[in-house]
Amino acid sequence: MDLITWAIILLIILIVVIILLTFWGIYNRIIRTENQIDNAWAQIDVQMKRRADLIPNLMETVKGYMMHERGTMESVTNARAAIMSAKTPQESNDANNMLTGALKTLFAVAENYPDLKANQNFLQLQDELTHTEDKIAYSRQHYNDSVLFYNNTIETFPGNFFAHRMGRKAREMLQIPEASKEVPKVSF
Amino acid sequence: MEQQPRLIEDYIRKNKRDTVIICMLMVILLFSVIFAIGYILGAPPILTMMIGLPIALFYIFITYSFSIQSVISAAGARPANPQNREEKLLTYKVEEMSLAAGLPTPKVYVQESRDINAFATGHKPTDAIICATTGALQQLNTEELEGVIGHEMSHIQNHDILVMTVTVGVVGAIALIAEIAVRMLFWGGGRSGDRKGGGNIIVVVIAIIFIILAPIFSRLTYLAISRKREYLADAGGAYLTRNPEGLAKALEKIKTDIPDDPKGSKTVAPLYISNPFKRALRDSIWSTHPPLDERIRRLRAM
Numbered sequence: 001m002d003l004i005t006w007a008i009i010l011l012i013i014l015i016v017v018i019i020l021l022t023f024w025g026i027y028n029r030i031i032r033t034e035n036q037i038d039n040a041w042a043q044i045d046v047q048m049k050r051r052a053d054l055i056p057n058l059m060e061t062v063k064g065y066m067m068h069e070r071g072t073m074e075s076v077t078n079a080r081a082a083i084m085s086a087k088t089p090q091e092s093n094d095a096n097n098m099l100t101g102a103l104k105t106l107f108a109v110a111e112n113y114p115d116l117k118a119n120q121n122f123l124q125l126q127d128e129l130t131h132t133e134d135k136i137a138y139s140r141q142h143y144n145d146s147v148l149f150y151n152n153t154i155e156t157f158p159g160n161f162f163a164h165r166m167g168r169k170a171r172e173m174l175q176i177p178e179a180s181k182e183v184p185k186v187s188f
Numbered sequence: 189m190e191q192q193p194r195l196i197e198d199y200i201r202k203n204k205r206d207t208v209i210i211c212m213l214m215v216i217l218l219f220s221v222i223f224a225i226g227y228i229l230g231a232p233p234i235l236t237m238m239i240g241l242p243i244a245l246f247y248i249f250i251t252y253s254f255s256i257q258s259v260i261s262a263a264g265a266r267p268a269n270p271q272n273r274e275e276k277l278l279t280y281k282v283e284e285m286s287l288a289a290g291l292p293t294p295k296v297y298v299q300e301s302r303d304i305n306a307f308a309t310g311h312k313p314t315d316a317i318i319c320a321t322t323g324a325l326q327q328l329n330t331e332e333l334e335g336v337i338g339h340e341m342s343h344i345q346n347h348d349i350l351v352m353t354v355t356v357g358v359v360g361a362i363a364l365i366a367e368i369a370v371r372m373l374f375w376g377g378g379r380s381g382d383r384k385g386g387g388n389i390i391v392v393v394i395a396i397i398f399i400i401l402a403p404i405f406s407r408l409t410y411l412a413i414s415r416k417r418e419y420l421a422d423a424g425g426a427y428l429t430r431n432p433e434g435l436a437k438a439l440e441k442i443k444t445d446i447p448d449d450p451k452g453s454k455t456v457a458p459l460y461i462s463n464p465f466k467r468a469l470r471d472s473i474w475s476t477h478p479p480l481d482e483r484i485r486r487l488r489a490m
Contacts, residue, residue, distance in 0.1 A: 036290060043287060127273070131280040138288035141430065146290065 026153070026162045033150040037171065040143035041089075047139055048083060048096050051132040055080040055099075058125045062106070065116040072109050075102040093174070100133060140174050147171045203420060207351050210413055214358045214406060218244055221362055221402045224395040225369040243368075244361040251357035256317065259309045259459065265297040265319045274325040281334055282318050285341040288428040294318045294344060304328060304442045307459040308340040309349055316344045327445070328438055335425060335435030339461055342424030348417045352459060355410045363403040370400065415478045422483055426490055436487040443480045 055076060066073060079099035086092035107126060110116050117123070151170040154163030222244070226236025268275040279296045286293040294310070297319035304324045310316035318340045320333070328336065343349055373396065426432035442462050457463050457476045477483075 040290065123273075127277065127280070131284070134280075134284045135287055138284050138428075142288050142290045 022158055023162055026159050027166070029153055030150070030159070030163060030166065030168060033146060033153060037143065037146045037150060040139060040146050043139040044136060044143060045092075047132055047136045048092060051096075051099065051129065051136065052080050052083045054125060054129055054132065058122075058129065061119065061121045061125060062110070062116065065113050065119075066109065069106075069109050072102070072106050076106055078102075096136065103129060103133070144173045147173050203346050203417075206416075207347065210409065211351070211354065211358075214355060214409060217402060217406055217409075218358060218362055218365075221365055221369075221399055224398050224402075225365070225372075228369075228373065228392055228395050228399075240365060244358075244365060247361040247364055248354070248357035251360055252311070252353060255311070255353045255356070256309055256315070259307075260297065260317070260319070263297075263299045263307070263319060265299040268296040268298050274322075277330070278320055278325055278333065278337075281330075281337045282341075285334070285337045285428055288338075289341050289345050291316075291341070291345060294341075298322060298325070303464060304438070304445050305464055306336050306340055306461045308343045309353070309459055310344070311350050311353060312347075313344050316349060318344075323445070327441060331431065331434040332438035332441065334429050335431065335433075335438045336461055338425030338429040339421050339435055340425075341428060342421040343417070343459075346417065346420060346424060348421065349459070351413065351417075355413060359403070359406045359410050362406045366399050366403050411476055414476050418477050418483065419486065422487055423490070426487060432487040432490040436484045439480050439484050439487070443484075 059073065059077065062073065076099065079095060079102045082095035082098060083092060086095050110122070110126075153159045154168050155170060222236055222240035223233060225240065226233055229236075268279050270276050270279065275296075275298055278298070282296050283293050291313045294308070294313075294316035295318075297317055299305075299319050299321045301321040302323040303321050304327050306318065306320040306324055308316060308318050318337065320336070324333065324336060422435060425435055429435070439462070462480065463476045
């Protein structure tokens with residue numbers, strides 16, 4: 001065989017190797033990101049449950065002080081019940097937003113009760129509820145970040161080439177309610 | 189046309205590439221120093237490597253293995269106390285930021301100091317530590333503290349903690365070997381006369397100058413890495429909190445805060461959010477951090 005034949009064979013092998021390596025990289029990245037998305041989703045769920053579990057304690061603490069705020073207390077209890085009975089992600093999402101709103105009102109009203117505000121138990125619950133609320137927000141943010149990364153991987157070249165054959169489709173992002181937090185533009 | 193803002197993931201990947209290049213440069217520098225010494229002493233290159241490399245690797249290994257304990261004890265840090273409300277809220281913020289970054293929650297430490305500062309250390313995200321000063325806990329509000337923790341979490345996410353730990357080791361190893369070489373040259377008076385053939389006097393002189401300058405080169409490289417990473421951690425932190433203003437406000441408070449009894453080792457200064465020993469207001473190749481004003485400006489421009 002002459003030199004040109006060898007060169008062509010070598011070139012073909014090289015191309016095949018490059019394609020295989022790219023596929024390897026893309027495949028792993030797709031699977032890893034999918035796991036990351038699932039994990040982020042599980043986190044959101046865990047945080048929502050944790051928050052719902054804190055509500056009975058809060059109600060127990062608040063009960064003695066906020067006798068005249070029946071409406072506020074009821075809306076919190078109802079929102080919690082809605083979370084517990086939610087079947088679909090969308091339902092639990094909505095119920096959770098309801099609870100966020102109800103708690104906000106409750107903590108605002110609590111400002112009028114100095115005795116309550118001095119209660120260590122209440123303060124601790126308030127800290128913890130704010131914390132879980134933030135955790136929910138950040139878990140959702142991470143979920144959306146992961147989905148964005150995933151979608152970018154499978155919709156841009158060369159990922160789209162393989163993703164299509166692997167039967168992968170773009171995922172949907174969570175619609176976050178008062179999503180006032182905008183992604184900062186990263187530039188150097 | 190305005191340039192499309194890139195994703196943080198792209199920056200992390202580019203960062204990893206840069207890191208590999210810089211680490212290779214450091215290794216090449218280390219090797220060159222060892223070779224230069226061998227050349228001056230007239231020893232065969234293989235023998236030089238057999239003696240020099242184990243010393244360097246052993247030194248790097250030791251720094252790496254003890255890095256976490258030494259950073260913690262140099263700072264006089266202790267684990268956060270959940271009974272204290274401020275420290276509990278710090279733990280909460282660290283948990284929140286680790287969720288935002290999708291990383292395991294680092295251990296939370298507190299350093300007794302009136303300064304506003306914080307640092308992250310560790311080898312990998314699973315053994316990372318975030319430490320804040322009591323001054324930071326007292327003087328920063330939730331939003332600002334979140335900005336600072338976001339910055340530290342971003343150092344962990346970008347593998348800066350590992351890079352800084354290893355570069356500290358390499359810089360130290362180069363300094364150690366150069367020190368040994370210089371001492372040997374002085375005590376042995378240089379043995380260039382005994383050598384047969386090979387290397388002329390000019391090359392030997394260049395090699396000596398190189399050995400003397402190598403620790404400075406490695407230190408400058410290290411500082412350059414550190415400064416570049418601060419900007420990246422600022423941007424990454426802002427991406428995690430979605431609130432560049434929080435960190436910008438915190439940096440403003442740090443700017444007006446006068447350093448008070450700095451604790452900790454100078455070699456780990458780049459791990460802090462701002463240099464605990466000196467306020468870097470002016471840009472210099474000797475700074476561990478970029479100037480605060482420039483960092484604030486970039487955050488506000490996001």
